[in-house]
Amino acid sequence: MxxxxxxxxxxxxxxxxxxxxxxxxxxxxxxxxxxxxxxxxxxxxxxxxxxxxxxxxxxxxxxxxxxxxxxxxxxxxxxxxxxxxxxxxxxxxxxxxxxxxxxxxxxxxxxxxxxxxxxxxxxxxxxxxxxxxxxxxxxxxxxxxxxxxxxxxxxxxxxxxxxxxxxxxxxxxxxxxxxxxxxxxxxxxxxxxxxxxxxxxxxxLVNQTSGYVGAGVIPQAMGNKHPSVAPYEVFQTGDKPLVLAVGNDRQFASLVKVLGIPELAQDERYETNDRRVAHREQLVEDLTEALSTDTADAWFDRLTAEGVACGPLNDIADAVALAERLGLxxxxxxxxxxxxxxxxxxxxxxxxxxxxxxxxxxxxxxxxxxxxxxxxxxxxx
Known part of the structure; x- marks a missing residue:
């Protein structure tokens, strides 16, 4: 062809x-x-x-x-x-x-x-x-x-x-x-x-350059945190790290439901993304406490089934293996x-x-x- x-x-x-x-x-x-x-x-x-x-x-x-x-x-x-x-x-x-x-x-x-x-x-x-x-x-x-x-x-x-x-x-x-x-x-x-x-x-650099050009904000290093979204970083579970990438309020509600803390979706500190960003430190503590009760693989299975974006920290070999399992x-x-x-x-x-x-x-x-x-x-x- x-x-x-x-x-x-x-x-x-x-x-x-x-x-x-x-x-x-x-x-x-x-x-x-x-x-x-x-x-x-x-x-x-x-x-x-x-x-x-x-x-x-x-x-x-x-x-x-x-x-x-x-x-x-x-x-x-x-x-x-x-x-x-x-x-x-x-x-x-x-x-x-x-x-x-x-x-x-x-x-x-x-x-x-x-x-x-x-x-x-x-x-x-x-x-x-x-x-x-x-x-x-x-x-x-x-x-x-x-x-x-x-x-x-x-x-x-x-x-x-x-x-x-x-x-x-x-x-x-x-x-x-x-x-x-x-x-x-x-x-x-x-x-x-x-x-x-x-x-x-x-x-x-998309949003980072735009933040400076449009609003005069000079971004700084934040480790694995996202400047505009939360929770969107690496969390420790009962055995190893797990990435959570929660991009909207619906996904956050699904996340806390699976974690057994559904009341956080109605907590005024966390009810919208901008408030979750403002209260990031306390949010990380609350989620880490819940995640520590089980393994990363167990949370991956349960959260993925509910449409919550998450995944383990793979090395390159793991990443290639994942792509192969997905038929890519x-x-x-x-x-x-x-x-x-x-x-x-x-x-x-x-x-x-x-x-x-x-x-x-x-x-x-x-x-x-x-x-x-x-x-x-x-x-x-």
């Missing part, structure tokens, strides 16, 4: 995470992604381990399936000629170099669009194309405010446990590329799509003749009724698909 983006050619200069994540999502949907890597070293994440599978970094594997790897050095005139030939034929170019790098090689947007007027050219930067500043996820989490609202308290700023800013930026890049392709389908006109890590983070098929295996065993990957999360994501090839070895030399003319694409 063909993917929805079959026939689309993407020249991928992305490295590390944001750019490669965006292009892998598009590759899963059928696009032909040619990953341009420096000979000898390639994408930095090829060396980001442990964990390793043999000599391969699981980090690199996580964002580079369904791609062809061409080991071409942009400083080599013969290689650069072939790169220009590729971008002339491509539908999309994705790059996340420091601003100005692609221009130095004659591959900036203004130059490429003269060769290929219909090109959709996506540039991913840390702080916008006019600012020549390097951008790494940890740095953006710090300067973009995410660490200030993450952690147990305002005195302990903490990074999120995954490069979430890169992931969100990659998603924004993919959306921008698809929107630009839709415009090109209608008009024949290409365009430049720019995304940056800082702007993506400020957008992804979170893991796929890709056969590869160059490897002794199938490559296990996290599945694309998007489900299509007609053009599903496909898993055509494993993450490539460095330069695995580089075209052979053409005597006197460099390499053929």
């Amino acid at each position: 063909s993917g929805s983006l079959e026939g689309l050619l993407i020249a991928d200069f992305g490295r590390v995470l944001a750019g490669p994540y965006a292009t892998m999502l598009l590759a899963d949907l059928g696009a032909d992604v040619v990953k341009i890597e420096r000979p000898g070293s390639g994408d930095d994440t090829r060396r980001w381990g442990p964990p390793w599978v043999g000599d391969e970094s699981t980090y690199f594997r996580s964002v580079n399936r369904n791609k062809r790897s061409f080991a071409w050095d942009l400083r080599d005139p013969d290689h650069l000629e072939q790169v220009r030939e590729l971008v002339t034929r491509a539908d999309v170019v994705v790059e996340n170099f420091l601003p100005g790098t692609m221009d130095r090689f004659g591959l900036g947007y203004d130059t490429v669009r003269e060769l290929n007027p219909g090109i959709v050219y996506c540039s991913v930067t840390g702080f916008g194309g006019q600012n020549h500043l390097p951008g790494y996820d940890l740095l953006i989490q710090a300067v973009g405010g995410l660490m200030s609202i993450t952690g147990p308290d305002p005195q302990t700023p903490t990074k999120v446990g995954v490069a979430m800013v890169d992931v969100v930026t990659g998603l924004h890049a993919a959306v921008g590329i698809l929107a630009a392709l839709r415009h090109r389908d209608r008009t024949g006109e290409g365009q430049c799509v720019e995304v940056n890590l800082l702007s993506s983070l400020l957008s992804a 098929e979170p893991v796929v295996e890709i056969d590869d003749s160059n490897r002794a065993e199938p490559v296990r990957q996290v599945a694309n999360p998007i489900r299509f009724s007609v053009t599903p994501a496909t898993y055509r090839s494993a993450p490539p070895r460095l330069g695995e698909h580089t075209p052979p030399e053409r005597p006197g003319r460099g390499r053929s694409v």
Whole structure:
């Protein structure tokens, strides 16, 4: 079955995470992604381990399936000629170099669009194309405010446990590329799509950024508490922690009924969400006392049956197992003749009724698909 983006050619200069994540999502949907890597070293994440599978970094594997790897050095005139030939034929170019790098090689947007007027050219930067500043996820989490609202308290700023800013930026890049392709389908006109890590983070902070922009409230770290909803945090039960995520008054009434304290639904301190937030500390004490009388699993069964959102604190293995039990098929295996065993990957999360994501090839070895030399003319694409 063909993917929805079959026939689309993407020249991928992305490295590390944001750019490669965006292009892998598009590759899963059928696009032909040619990953341009420096000979000898390639994408930095090829060396980001442990964990390793043999000599391969699981980090690199996580964002580079369904791609062809061409080991071409942009400083080599013969290689650069072939790169220009590729971008002339491509539908999309994705790059996340420091601003100005692609221009130095004659591959900036203004130059490429003269060769290929219909090109959709996506540039991913840390702080916008006019600012020549390097951008790494940890740095953006710090300067973009995410660490200030993450952690147990305002005195302990903490990074999120995954490069979430890169992931969100990659998603924004993919959306921008698809929107630009839709415009090109209608008009024949290409365009430049720019995304940056800082702007993506400020957008992804949603209610927290909005609270400052709209009301002048600067949020602070609250541990596992929610600034606007209660009860919405981690509670100790008779044996282990349990998350409660109660989003409205009806759910709260169901919660306290199951816990055997239905009178709390009529308590003036707790009858509405804003009052529960105002009296959060006492509410936590009351609920913890009730939850301590049984195990987390027992409460999970009883509360879920009544429509109350709750769940245990899983590790990644538990989370994958849960997805499997729910029939979500979170893991796929890709056969590869160059490897002794199938490559296990996290599945694309998007489900299509007609053009599903496909898993055509494993993450490539460095330069695995580089075209052979053409005597006197460099390499053929």
